Amino acid sequence: MNPILLLKAWHDQHREVSSDQGIDQTFSIDAGGQSARLDADSGSALGRATVWATGMCDIEVIDFEDGRLLMFLHVEATTEEALHSGLAEMIRWMRPGSRLHPHA
DSSP, X not given: OOXXXXXXXXXXXXXXXXXXXXXXXXXXXXXXXXXXXXXXXXXXXXXXXXXXXXXXEEEEEEETTTOOEEEEEEXXXXXXXXXXXXXXXXXHHHSTTOTTSTTO
8 A cells, every 4th residue: 555645544543632632743744745744742852754656754842841863763664564563663652751861
């Protein structure tokens, strides 16, 4: 399946749940349709998942307070399972009060 559509589907399915956890998400596709990104903000961390039509995907979480990179993951988003696993890891790092987040 198209990795951009996989990211869009994940966003649509998880937006409300993430919001209930204090994480706001936005999804956007570049003008040429060759990449897309999911931006997430928990107030204490910023996350971004960028996926390209080739299936490459970079996922990162940055500490909002001091700009430190908390998590970086490069995955091949050619399967739903690979992408979902990476996005779940991003949300775990961003969740307010998470033991993974240094300001918990």
